[in-house]
Structures are given as C-alpha cells and as structure tokens.
Amino acid sequence: MFTVEGQKLIREYDGEKMWIEPWGEDSLRIRSTELTTMMEEDWALLPQAQTTADITIEEDRATIVNGKITAVVSAEAAGKTTFYNQKGEILLQEYVRNRKNLKEFTSALKIDAREFKANLGGDFRLTQRFESDPEEKLFGMGQYQQPFLDLKNCTLELAQRNSQASVPFALSSLGYGFLWNNPAIGQVTFGKNITEWMATSTKQLDYWITAGESPAEIEEAYARATGTVPMMPEYGLGFWQCKLRYQTQEELLEVAREYKKRELPIDVIVVDYFHWPTQGDWRFDPDYWPDPEGMVKELEEMGIELMVSIWPTVDKKSENYQEMLEKGYLTRTEKGIRITHDFLGNTVYFDPTHPGGREFIWEKAKQNYYGKGIKIFWLDEAEPEYNVYDFENYRYHIGSNAQVGNIYPALFSKAFYDGMKEEGEEDIVNLVRCAWAGSQRYGALVWSGDVDSSFASLRNQFHTGLNMGLAGIPWWTTDIGGFQGAWTDDPDFRECIIRWFQYGAFCPVFRLHGDREPHQEPLGDSGGGLCASGAANEVWSYGEEAYEIFQKYMHMRERLRPYIRELMQEAHEKGTPVMRPLFYDFSGDKEAWNVEDAYMFGPKLLVAPILHEGERSRTVYLPQGDTWTNAHTGETFEGGQYIESPASLETIPLFLRGDASLPIKE
Numbered sequence: 001m002f003t004v005e006g007q008k009l010i011r012e013y014d015g016e017k018m019w020i021e022p023w024g025e026d027s028l029r030i031r032s033t034e035l036t037t038m039m040e041e042d043w044a045l046l047p048q049a050q051t052t053a054d055i056t057i058e059e060d061r062a063t064i065v066n067g068k069i070t071a072v073v074s075a076e077a078a079g080k081t082t083f084y085n086q087k088g089e090i091l092l093q094e095y096v097r098n099r100k101n102l103k104e105f106t107s108a109l110k111i112d113a114r115e116f117k118a119n120l121g122g123d124f125r126l127t128q129r130f131e132s133d134p135e136e137k138l139f140g141m142g143q144y145q146q147p148f149l150d151l152k153n154c155t156l157e158l159a160q161r162n163s164q165a166s167v168p169f170a171l172s173s174l175g176y177g178f179l180w181n182n183p184a185i186g187q188v189t190f191g192k193n194i195t196e197w198m199a200t201s202t203k204q205l206d207y208w209i210t211a212g213e214s215p216a217e218i219e220e221a222y223a224r225a226t227g228t229v230p231m232m233p234e235y236g237l238g239f240w241q242c243k244l245r246y247q248t249q250e251e252l253l254e255v256a257r258e259y260k261k262r263e264l265p266i267d268v269i270v271v272d273y274f275h276w277p278t279q280g281d282w283r284f285d286p287d288y289w290p291d292p293e294g295m296v297k298e299l300e301e302m303g304i305e306l307m308v309s310i311w312p313t314v315d316k317k318s319e320n321y322q323e324m325l326e327k328g329y330l331t332r333t334e335k336g337i338r339i340t341h342d343f344l345g346n347t348v349y350f351d352p353t354h355p356g357g358r359e360f361i362w363e364k365a366k367q368n369y370y371g372k373g374i375k376i377f378w379l380d381e382a383e384p385e386y387n388v389y390d391f392e393n394y395r396y397h398i399g400s401n402a403q404v405g406n407i408y409p410a411l412f413s414k415a416f417y418d419g420m421k422e423e424g425e426e427d428i429v430n431l432v433r434c435a436w437a438g439s440q441r442y443g444a445l446v447w448s449g450d451v452d453s454s455f456a457s458l459r460n461q462f463h464t465g466l467n468m469g470l471a472g473i474p475w476w477t478t479d480i481g482g483f484q485g486a487w488t489d490d491p492d493f494r495e496c497i498i499r500w501f502q503y504g505a506f507c508p509v510f511r512l513h514g515d516r517e518p519h520q521e522p523l524g525d526s527g528g529g530l531c532a533s534g535a536a537n538e539v540w541s542y543g544e545e546a547y548e549i550f551q552k553y554m555h556m557r558e559r560l561r562p563y564i565r566e567l568m569q570e571a572h573e574k575g576t577p578v579m580r581p582l583f584y585d586f587s588g589d590k591e592a593w594n595v596e597d598a599y600m601f602g603p604k605l606l607v608a609p610i611l612h613e614g615e616r617s618r619t620v621y622l623p624q625g626d627t628w629t630n631a632h633t634g635e636t637f638e639g640g641q642y643i644e645s646p647a648s649l650e651t652i653p654l655f656l657r658g659d660a661s662l663p664i665k666e
Helices: 215-226 249-261 292-301 321-327 355-368 401-422 455-470 491-504 544-559 561-574 590-594
Strands: 002-005 008-013 016-022 027-033 054-057 061-066 069-074 081-084 090-093 114-118 124-131 138-143 155-158 165-172 176-180 186-190 194-202 205-211 239-241 268-271 305-310 313-315 346-349 376-379 394-396 430-432 444-447 484-487 510-512 515-517 579-581 599-601 605-607 617-622 627-630 636-638 641-646 654-657
Touching: 002 054, 008 061, 008 069, 016 061, 016 069, 016 114, 027 061, 027 069, 069 205, 090 124, 090 176, 090 205, 124 205, 138 455, 155 165, 165 215, 165 401, 165 455, 176 215, 194 401, 205 215, 215 561, 239 249, 249 268, 249 292, 292 305, 313 321, 321 355, 355 401, 376 401, 394 401, 401 430, 401 444, 455 491, 455 579, 484 491, 491 510, 491 544, 544 561, 636 641
Parallel strands: 239 268, 239 510, 268 305, 305 376, 376 430, 430 444, 484 515
Antiparallel strands: 002 008, 008 016, 016 027, 027 205, 054 061, 061 069, 069 081, 081 090, 114 124, 124 194, 138 165, 155 186, 165 176, 176 205, 186 194, 313 346, 579 599, 599 605, 605 654, 617 641, 627 636, 627 654
C-alpha cells in the first residue's frame, strides 16, 4: 500500500495513486490520480532544490516530515491525510465521513476526502474536502469583486473574468499556506463546516502546502515555490497617465506636453486599444498614428515612457488571421460558430498555450512596437473576456478550457516576458487584466479590471488589492476613479476620485485611467477611427479643488520614490507584498487580524484611506508593539488602540511606525 521512491511517499489503493513529496523547505506537494499514470506538469510550481524528507511507514500509517511540516496518511481505505506543524498542532486535515475508516470513527454518509467522479467521455470531476476550523481566517486567492478581506465562509469561483482573477493560494491564520495547483475551472468553498475545492474536469489532484511561523515566512516560501516579480524599473515608481482612449498621436503628445508645461511628475503615458487598423494586426493605424518612432522619441526627451495596449483578439479580416488559423494559434469552440469575442468585429482569441502562438504574437509586437522603442505592454482582455462565459465551450492547444483555462493570463504574460527577455531586457513589466498563480514571475502588473466608479467599488478594490498581494501578486493597481459610469463634472464623483487618487498614491503602481462621460465620437468609420473615446481624464479635468489635491499626492509620491524602490526590491527578492494587511507585520497582535479597512504600505507606513462618501474623520487601529505618529500633524500615539483620525477632503490618514522618517510633508 505504501512505498518510497527517492524522497516521494507513494500510496496505492484500489486504482488511486497518491504522491506526497517535499517541494521546497517546510513544504509538501500532493498529487493523486485514478488514471494509470501521473501527469508531470508542474503548472504554477517551479522545480525545487532537492530536499531530504524523513519518511516512516508503519502498519496503520505513513509519515513524511519536511522541516516544519508533517503529513500523516492513514492506512485505512480512505487514506485520510493530516498535516501538522513542528509543534505537533494540526494545520489541516482531510474530511472523511465513511465506514471505511473504522479505526477512527464510523459514518453512514459515505463521503471521502478525495473524490474522483468520472465525466462522460473521460477524466474526472474532482472534489477535495478538508475539515474546517470555524475560527480560522483565510486570505489571498486573487481578486473578487466583494467587500471581504477575510474569505472564511465565502464561496469563490475558480475562473477568470473581467475584474475577477483566480489566483488559488490561500494564507491561513493557523500558520499554513495552500496552493490549489490546478488550472481547471472550478470552485472553492471555505465553509464553517467544511472546506471544499472542486475542479469540473481534470486528470488529477495537485496541491502544495507550506507551514510557517508568520505570514511573511509563509509568503516567502510560496514565492520560492512559484517565483517572484522582476525588479520594478524606475518608471514604475511614479505616476502613470491613461484614459479611454487617446484617439490620435497628436492628442496624446499634447497631453504629455501639458504635464511637462505644468511641471507635474509623470513617468508613463498610454496608447489604449483600437489604435490598430484591425484587431489582430498588432500595429499602429498610420491614419491616426503616422510617426510612432517620432512620438516615442519626443516622449523620451520629456522623460516619459510609452505603453501600448495589446488585445489577444484576432478579427477574421485581420492580415494575420489565416496564417494563425492554419498553424493552430487560435482558440477553438466545441460547438457553434467560431467567434469568441464580438466587439467592433468578429474575433477569435489567440491561443497562448501554443508555444508557436506565443512566439507569433511577440514577433508582431517586436516588429511593430518594440522595434520602434516601446518597452511596456498593456495586455488587455487577458482572462480572456469571452462574450459568453461558457467555459466548457472553448478549447486550447493543451486541452479544454474546462481543464486548463485559468492558466491563459499567465501564458499571455509569458509570451511578452520571454520575448523581451530574449531581446536582453531585464526589468520587464506587463500591465495585465488578469493573472493566475505564477504570473508574477512573468512581470505581471495586474489591475482590477473594468470596475464601477463609486465608493462601493473603491471599497471592493481595497480588499482586492490586499488579497492579490497575499496571493503572490505584489504588483497591483486600479483604475483611479474606477473605469465606468462617471461624469467628469459630477460633484459626487469628484469627491470619489479624490479619495481614490489619495489611495492610489499608496498602491504599488499609481495609475489614472477611466472611461469618463460624456463620450467623444469616433473619428472615422474604419480602422483606428471606429472606436469612440471617453471624456478628458487628466488631473486638471476635475476642477481646481481636485487639481490642487491631485498635485499634492503626485509630489508626495515622488518624494517617496526611494522608499518605494526599497519595497519593490523586497518584492523582487522575497515576494513580499508592497501593500499588506496589518497582521502581516503584526501577526502577534490578535486585533490586527480583524482590521479590514487599513493596511501597511511597506513596514514603515500605515495607510487608512477614506472609503465612504462624506467622511471627514475615521477610526483607525494602531497595532501594538510600536508608537505611531500622525504623518500630517506630528501627534504620537501608543500602539494597541483605536483612535479617531481627522480626514479633511485633502487628507488621507497616514501613520509612521516607531521612529520611521518618510517625506510625507514637503
């Protein structure tokens, strides 16, 4: 029943084969299948240096110990697995309710922990069950548009959508981290009575678990297992200007010139979608962008980098469609007409799971963008955003979307990361609208998608950003002000965008974007002229009061560059989230685990943004173990208490930890 192969504990029983093996320090990887062979695909995980585990086989159990984590597998028929930390405390144990485990208990429910239910036509619907500790808190898992930081008692879809990114790594308050290493479409329920992971179609179970004495230790182990971001280049530390959408080269350059004329700090400006003749051409439309090289040169002279939008959609009229079709570089449909996205043309998504498809799209980008001096790419529609999310209806080179679909955004990022790397680039950034576990190692800077322009949406983004960082994606940002539904002259929205801008100044990347009303009309009836544009979205577009406040935080961000550079270095080296919940730095403070409306921006600065309309003061919890200084007033407080902090319209509450000194004020 139990055997050992190298450092791998193997259990075989009634058609099921299970492997447990060390995968990095204090960590184990668990795989199981009822097929004849185990798949060797590592998915999100990276190969790890050989680790020596202590494996013991006894009559009623087998045990594998790797540093601070131990797994014990029962010899009973269900093969219940329990994980312990170095103190012998249970971290996680499988949920079994079956008479087959007679030595432990009896139950007529007939529920096993690992359930493979055959799908008609082959492979399995997989369910993995664990016991639930009702007092446990869980964080991470990517971005979901909901107002919860603690995910306990939540059900999450394991699928990618516009504004939803499934990054299936959970950090537990009990002292473990858990990666569901399976890109299949599915669901997880962190219930009060049970934790249940499900994949709708898969060949095998695959997950990774690590034990640690602090959240930082767990996050760093996860980063070693799945990779870290590159070092953020200097332009990533400053202000990024964007709108939907600059319609011409001259319009964009006029905005850039105005920023320099006003002596405002700006590092990046963006050419958004439909600057191309046809979707899938991946080049500038010369009618509206006649001299890309000249545009890049003028921007460089102003100290501004240019980023361009890349969509993965390929119009059937594109100059590249037929070649990509013949070579198998396009997503397929199982039924119906082969159209996967319908927006200003009938389009099909390119297939990044095909190595040739990744090389093809990069070669086009290299020829038409990189070769003209452009080194930052905005990988939009990266989920991809199917017009209809019938996940089971799409097929990729490496398998059905139902089995592998969640990996799409990671491989989209990989296409551009690998291409840039081959050209000798090191500090690579891809702004991308979605991610999966491991995306960070391909330079993925994720933003939260086409979210609503409201205070309620701002509150959702607050939780999303923190959970993305804990899911291993430290580069994260939002559309400041939200993406859609706002009029530039609406006084209520102006308050919202001011508060969002203040918060954005203390996000990993500080980026203004949005589709504002009223819209500007299309410039033509073909090519890059087909698409309309939103209203102006520059910092001077919202009235004098907002402009003065925006300037204040743009200059504050500039003064904080050295500090932010340090945070980016730590993210690169150790996977440390740039922004993180209070418990990350104060795990011994029980109250810090309950705070869901403030965060640490690095180890020195506590940020308590204003998240509600009309709020001019708010309660702030200051963690115990340090003193805290109001960065605006200089007033000092002892930690371990709640205080009331003033927050006029121009003020976001900021508190310096201990003797930290940061140039918040001029």
